[in-house]
Amino acid sequence: MTPSEEPRRGGWRRAFRLPPSRAQAERELDDEIAFHLAMREQKLRAGGLTDTGAYRRARERFGDVG
Amino acid sequence: MADSELNVLRGSLDLLILKALSWGPRHGYGVVEWIEHATDATFLIEEGTLYPALHRLERKGWVSTEWGISDNNRRAKFYQLTATGRAQLRTEAPLWHRYAEAIARALRATAPEVA
Numbered sequence: 433m434t435p436s437e438e439p440r441r442g443g444w445r446r447a448f449r450l451p452p453s454r455a456q457a458e459r460e461l462d463d464e465i466a467f468h469l470a471m472r473e474q475k476l477r478a479g480g481l482t483d484t485g486a487y488r489r490a491r492e493r494f495g496d497v498g
Numbered sequence: 499m500a501d502s503e504l505n506v507l508r509g510s511l512d513l514l515i516l517k518a519l520s521w522g523p524r525h526g527y528g529v530v531e532w533i534e535h536a537t538d539a540t541f542l543i544e545e546g547t548l549y550p551a552l553h554r555l556e557r558k559g560w561v562s563t564e565w566g567i568s569d570n571n572r573r574a575k576f577y578q579l580t581a582t583g584r585a586q587l588r589t590e591a592p593l594w595h596r597y598a599e600a601i602a603r604a605l606r607a608t609a610p611e612v613a
Contacts, residue, residue: 460565460575461549464526467574468545471527474570
């Protein structure tokens, strides 16, 4: 299979309704968290914090109750 | 925290998430914002609590997920209720109201005697 014929990341698994691979699941979770933190930062900047302040405050609330 | 307390908290959070999704798909941040607003900031959900809960609901088959584009043009994962999840919300929400009212009634008691 040539590089141009290789399925997009996750394409075969999605086509056959297979669950994502562990590596893909971890990448997706990283992307989800990154989006969430970016949205929180945006809200904090809109509330008057500096870029640095918003970056730090957005990550302070990341907690784990389990 | 005792296991029983954790189960009550998890059940409450699960129900709030299902309710947040009852009007249509939301990403995780949108779910948190809705819960904070709907509870008048009584519940501030942290990411470390939210995402395990969302993934638990997905494993149970109560929500499904799809990647899409957010209102501000960012790639985001959206959660939506499945038919099973909607049925779960319809069943559990009235039970929760009953439990909450029963507890509130007991806590309002002003006399120790049993009638």
